Amino acid sequence: MYKKLQVFTKTTNFRQATKLVECPLVKPNDEEIRVKNIYAGVNATDINITAARYFTDGKLPFDIGLEALGIVDEIGSNVTTTLKKGQPVLALNGAGFSEYVYSSPKHLIPLPELKPDYLVTYVNGLTASIALDKAGHVKAGDKVLVTAAAGGTGQIVVQWAKHRGAYVIAMTSSEKKAEYLKKLGADFIINYKTDNIDQVLSEKFPDGIDVVWETIGGDVFSTLFKHLAIKGRMVLIGSITTYSGDQGHGFVDVSIPNLHTKLVMRSLSLTGFMLMNYREHFQEYFGQLIPKVHKGEIKVAVDLGEQTSEGKFFGLEQVVRAEEHLHGGKNLGKVVVQIQEP
Numbered sequence: 001m002y003k004k005l006q007v008f009t010k011t012t013n014f015r016q017a018t019k020l021v022e023c024p025l026v027k028p029n030d031e032e033i034r035v036k037n038i039y040a041g042v043n044a045t046d047i048n049i050t051a052a053r054y055f056t057d058g059k060l061p062f063d064i065g066l067e068a069l070g071i072v073d074e075i076g077s078n079v080t081t082t083l084k085k086g087q088p089v090l091a092l093n094g095a096g097f098s099e100y101v102y103s104s105p106k107h108l109i110p111l112p113e114l115k116p117d118y119l120v121t122y123v124n125g126l127t128a129s130i131a132l133d134k135a136g137h138v139k140a141g142d143k144v145l146v147t148a149a150a151g152g153t154g155q156i157v158v159q160w161a162k163h164r165g166a167y168v169i170a171m172t173s174s175e176k177k178a179e180y181l182k183k184l185g186a187d188f189i190i191n192y193k194t195d196n197i198d199q200v201l202s203e204k205f206p207d208g209i210d211v212v213w214e215t216i217g218g219d220v221f222s223t224l225f226k227h228l229a230i231k232g233r234m235v236l237i238g239s240i241t242t243y244s245g246d247q248g249h250g251f252v253d254v255s256i257p258n259l260h261t262k263l264v265m266r267s268l269s270l271t272g273f274m275l276m277n278y279r280e281h282f283q284e285y286f287g288q289l290i291p292k293v294h295k296g297e298i299k300v301a302v303d304l305g306e307q308t309s310e311g312k313f314f315g316l317e318q319v320v321r322a323e324e325h326l327h328g329g330k331n332l333g334k335v336v337v338q339i340q341e342p
């Protein structure tokens with residue numbers, strides 16, 4: 001038998017939504033590969049999924065967990081693949097909070113080593129790189145403002161924007177996170193708990209910001225919109241402050257007076273971005289991100305909860321605590337749960 005988490009109640013409260021279940025550990029079917037899952041990635045949007053807002057047909061119970069990282073355990077008899085038993089892989093199948101994952105080989109990405117750092121190459125890394133390139137059209141010399149900059153996605157956004165030659169303004173909530181962002185190469189830090197965002201941007205960047213990476217929603221959205229430069233692009237990635245609560249779709253409309261006029265007269269753009277609408281770029285960008293993580297050209301902070309009072313996130317029972325850690329804004333880098341020993 002093996003264990004997995006499933007959603008039994010549709011709500012953004014992850015603790016109430018999920019239960020651990022046991023399943024028989026059967027052989028993979030002829031077309032599938034079974035992966036022994038060692039590490040699972042935690043994402044801010046997991047609570048949108050438990051609420052059945054997207055990525056599920058909503059039929060209870062349903063599986064949960066966008067990212068699994070493990071080793072090939074058994075290969076179905078009709079599968080033609082170069083993957084061998086023991087090969088580390090990233091599994092993209094939406095059932096990552098599970099001790100074993102059954103997957104078509106086309107949803108397995110081979111990795112050079114078994115290390116949790118590679119979890120950032122999927123939801124975080126693909127979103128950071130594809131959204132900056134294809135939606136933000138970031139170019140050398142642009143001023144790019146990154147919200148939640150020290151989180152799983154933000155840490156890659158900062159580095160990708162630097163890699164493109166941009167000047168990076170990183171927003172975060174603590175000195176410890178600010179120190180990490182300086183090490184990643186951020187040029188200017190705003191601690192929104194102690195600084196007034198509006199005032200700092202008016203004083204330091206009177207000509208405005210070229211690209212805003214917006215993941216917060218609400219007042220932060222409207223404040224940052226005010227500071228877009230002529231031809232500025234705001235890339236709408238998320239709205240973490242409005243995900244909890246079970247009404248609506250997780251986003252709350254932000255009212256900007258005279259929006260039409262501002263967009264036209266200042267040649268601004270607001271571009272929404274959802275990673276799953278950009279699947280055609282996944283192979284190309286995995287091909288860039290995985291070697292960069294391997295060579296250390298992209299630095300990765302992984303938060304396995306070791307600094308928390310209850311210690312490391314180990315075992316499926318700890319996924320709830322890891323989700324609450326992220327949604328409490330306590331994480332530095334990518335939140336990861338070690339599911340079991342290799």
Ligand SMILES: NC(=O)c1ccc[n+]([C@@H]2O[C@H](COP(=O)([O-])OP(=O)(O)OC[C@H]3O[C@@H](n4cnc5c(N)ncnc54)[C@H](OP(=O)(O)O)[C@@H]3O)[C@@H](O)[C@H]2O)c1
Pocket residue numbers: 042043044045123124127148149150151152153154171172173174177215216236237238239240241273274275276326327328329330331332333334335
């Ligand atoms: N559209 C897409 O395809 C896509 C893909 C990936 C991620 N996203 C979005 O990107 C954002 C980051 O996701 P992630 O999974 O990488 O999470 P994360 O950044 O690792 O963690 C969330 C961070 O958000 C910040 N935060 C600000 N206000 C918060 C609040 N009220 N409650 C909790 N945290 C708050 C915290 O950082 P500070 O302490 O620095 O404030 C926290 O560490 C989310 O909005 C997510 O939905 C969207």
